[in-house]
Amino acid sequence: MTTTAPERAGTAIPTAKRRSTLRSWLLEGLADRSRGHQGPHAHPEATEKTHSWWRVMCLTGVDYFSTLGYQPGIAALAAGAVSPIATIVLVALTLLGALPVYRRVAEESPRGEGSIAMLEHLLSFWGGKLFVLVLLGFAATDFIITMTLSAADATAHLVENPHLTDLLEGHHVLVTLVLLALLGGIFLKGFNEAIGIAVGLVAVYLALNVVVIGVGIARLIAEPSHLADWQTALTTAHSNPIMIVVVALVVFPKLALGLSGFETGVAVMPHINGAPDDDPVKPAVRIRGAKRLLTAAALTMSVFLVSSSIVTTLLIPAAEFQPGGSANGRALAFLAHEYLGNIFGSVYDAATIAILWFAGASAMAGLLNLIPRYLPRYGMAPHWTKAVRPLVLILIAAAFIITVIFDADVDAQGGAYATGVLVLITSASIAVTLAARRAGQRVQTVAFAVISVIFVYTTGANVVERPDGVKIAAVFIAAILAVSLISRLSRAFELRVDEVLLDPTAERFIRDCARRTVRLISNEPDLRDRDEYSEKLRQVIRDNDLSDDSDVIFVEITVGDASDFATTLDVRGEVRHGRYRVLTATSSTVPNALAGLLLDISDRTGRKPHIYFEWTEGNPLANLTRFLLFGSGEVAPVTREVLRQAEPDRDRRPHVHVG
Numbered sequence: 001m002t003t004t005a006p007e008r009a010g011t012a013i014p015t016a017k018r019r020s021t022l023r024s025w026l027l028e029g030l031a032d033r034s035r036g037h038q039g040p041h042a043h044p045e046a047t048e049k050t051h052s053w054w055r056v057m058c059l060t061g062v063d064y065f066s067t068l069g070y071q072p073g074i075a076a077l078a079a080g081a082v083s084p085i086a087t088i089v090l091v092a093l094t095l096l097g098a099l100p101v102y103r104r105v106a107e108e109s110p111r112g113e114g115s116i117a118m119l120e121h122l123l124s125f126w127g128g129k130l131f132v133l134v135l136l137g138f139a140a141t142d143f144i145i146t147m148t149l150s151a152a153d154a155t156a157h158l159v160e161n162p163h164l165t166d167l168l169e170g171h172h173v174l175v176t177l178v179l180l181a182l183l184g185g186i187f188l189k190g191f192n193e194a195i196g197i198a199v200g201l202v203a204v205y206l207a208l209n210v211v212v213i214g215v216g217i218a219r220l221i222a223e224p225s226h227l228a229d230w231q232t233a234l235t236t237a238h239s240n241p242i243m244i245v246v247v248a249l250v251v252f253p254k255l256a257l258g259l260s261g262f263e264t265g266v267a268v269m270p271h272i273n274g275a276p277d278d279d280p281v282k283p284a285v286r287i288r289g290a291k292r293l294l295t296a297a298a299l300t301m302s303v304f305l306v307s308s309s310i311v312t313t314l315l316i317p318a319a320e321f322q323p324g325g326s327a328n329g330r331a332l333a334f335l336a337h338e339y340l341g342n343i344f345g346s347v348y349d350a351a352t353i354a355i356l357w358f359a360g361a362s363a364m365a366g367l368l369n370l371i372p373r374y375l376p377r378y379g380m381a382p383h384w385t386k387a388v389r390p391l392v393l394i395l396i397a398a399a400f401i402i403t404v405i406f407d408a409d410v411d412a413q414g415g416a417y418a419t420g421v422l423v424l425i426t427s428a429s430i431a432v433t434l435a436a437r438r439a440g441q442r443v444q445t446v447a448f449a450v451i452s453v454i455f456v457y458t459t460g461a462n463v464v465e466r467p468d469g470v471k472i473a474a475v476f477i478a479a480i481l482a483v484s485l486i487s488r489l490s491r492a493f494e495l496r497v498d499e500v501l502l503d504p505t506a507e508r509f510i511r512d513c514a515r516r517t518v519r520l521i522s523n524e525p526d527l528r529d530r531d532e533y534s535e536k537l538r539q540v541i542r543d544n545d546l547s548d549d550s551d552v553i554f555v556e557i558t559v560g561d562a563s564d565f566a567t568t569l570d571v572r573g574e575v576r577h578g579r580y581r582v583l584t585a586t587s588s589t590v591p592n593a594l595a596g597l598l599l600d601i602s603d604r605t606g607r608k609p610h611i612y613f614e615w616t617e618g619n620p621l622a623n624l625t626r627f628l629l630f631g632s633g634e635v636a637p638v639t640r641e642v643l644r645q646a647e648p649d650r651d652r653r654p655h656v657h658v659g
Contacts, residue, residue, distance in 0.1 A: 419469020543659025
């Protein structure tokens with residue numbers, strides 16, 4: 001049977017509709033800028049609902065507190081009998097190092113930008129952007145490994161549960177992938193009421209841990225032989241007490257997973273209640289709530305870290321911590337089953353699995369907030385990265401790959417996780433050191449500098465011992481740089497102007513000329529003397545056969561930071577040498593700024609303005625490279641291309657003349 005053209009077209013319509021529906025679903029919430037001339041940040045974000053600081057603490061706590069699911073086992077495996085002492089060193093670093101650092105970060109970045117934003121301003125131009133991209137690579141390592149490691153440990157609790165061992169044994173990778181897929185599914189559907197869920201999970205999980213650790217301490221008191229056995233093992237391996245302390249200092253970088261959660265704690269600051277009369281730049285009430293959040297979380301976690309390390313190290317045989325052992329990656333769950341029975345142990349497993357899984361949700365939310373905050377602003381991400389669902393699919397795909405590479409092994413991913421955590425904390429400590437120095441606070445500067453040195457050592461020791469973290473971070477950094485470069489090049493001809501602001505003089509110039517014809521002359525300023533403007537005007541009139549110069553306005557765009565992507569164009573008008581009307585502005589790029597100004601004039605006046613250029617001397621390829629890197633170069637054709645993309649209707653598009 002022969003299919004007619006109308007029949008073929010009819011069968012294609014449902015397919016096109018399905019594609020359109022899928023695209024609309026994926027890009028839901030993404031502002032459509034195709035019909036206007038506004039910049040990429042023209043639509044302000046909706047105001048977030050805020051909560052008490054202790055409720056928000058639970059949101060970051062699902063990441064921070066969930067490390068109890070695997071931290072004691074990893075610590076015992078890494079440090080052996082020295083684990084409790086090394087944990088005390090870790091707690092001291094937490095309370096005396098990380099906590100003061102992040103309390104200062106909260107003070108310096110109350111809108112949740114974190115330490116990356118503080119460091120962003122240390123380097124200008126492309127150096128600053130590349131520096132931030134590298135830090136984002138380590139942040140991606142931290143958050144994605146949080147997802148994969150937490151899901152892998154949740155799987156370990158499932159597989160080791162006596163009721164599920166026969167069913168799930170040997171399928172740990174598949175189970176981990178299913179958990180990650182479910183996590184992604186939640187974000188694809190929508191992620192609401194996260195704080196309420198987090199409060200319930202944290203309350204139940206910490207309460208169960210109090211029971212397990214309390215029973216463990218009671219067992220140690222009732223059976224002092226466990227303490228004697230530990231002391232014997234400790235002194236046998238390290239007869240000199242000084243060596244025990246030295247070993248604890250050497251191995252504690254391996255325990256750095258216990259520092260997780262501080263960066264997330266700052267990122268969730270916008271969710272904390274403020275006050276109606278708070279200064280928007282320095283919201284004192286919100287900052288105070290964030291400091292309480294950080295302090296309460298650190299103190300709570302410190303108590304659990306030390307007590308859990310003691311009971312697991314003293315009560316669990318060392319062999320059980322090894323890969324394949326019943327306590328590997330689930331030390332507290334082992335004690336729950338051992339001393340409280342399989343029913344309580346299963347309840348504990350369920351709570352642990354839930355909070356570990358939700359820790360991945362916390363990490364996913366962190367990335368979904370972090371990536372759109374920087375990359376689109378730099379022009380280093382496609383426009384669709386502002387939509388949640390495409391990013392979720394990419395992040396889950398990355399988590400799948402890492403899970404398969406590491407065979408869903410908790411211990412194998414510990415190094416990568418610790419590297420991401422430590423690099424972020426180290427960068428934060430350096431940032432607050434520099435902030436204290438700029439503020440002239442000598443005592444704080446010295447204190448934060450000492451903390452920075454300690455974290456630099458900790459990070460270096462972790463990298464040398466477990467280089468997997470740097471390797472994974474390098475992959476993320478390379479991917480971010482590659483995507484950023486491709487995106488920046490592909491978006492080079494976008495309008496890239498958030499808003500055009502005209503001062504009264506500039507408005508008067510345009511209003512006066514709009515009665516007849518608005519003619520702009522693009523001028524690269526040199527001496528700005530009378531001869532420069534008169535010669536430029538004569539050249540434009542001669543090259544374009546203009547009859548008079550009554551409606552001519554010079555436009556001079558000065559390039560500021562060429563690495564910026566979208567900027568607000570603040571246009572000022574002035575009369576020079578008693579005759580020449582001049583509009584001046586600063587932007588990251590000359591052609592895009594000129595195009596933005598032309599389109600704004602067209603929208604304001606309802607008339608199509610004209611702009612006049614002279615051809616740029618030199619090699620066109622070299623001039624294009626100058627435009628891409630330094631914002632100038634091949635101005636005339638690039639301005640025309642920006643206008644073409646921003647205004648598809650030729651009848652409304654401003655005129656571009658080149659002589």
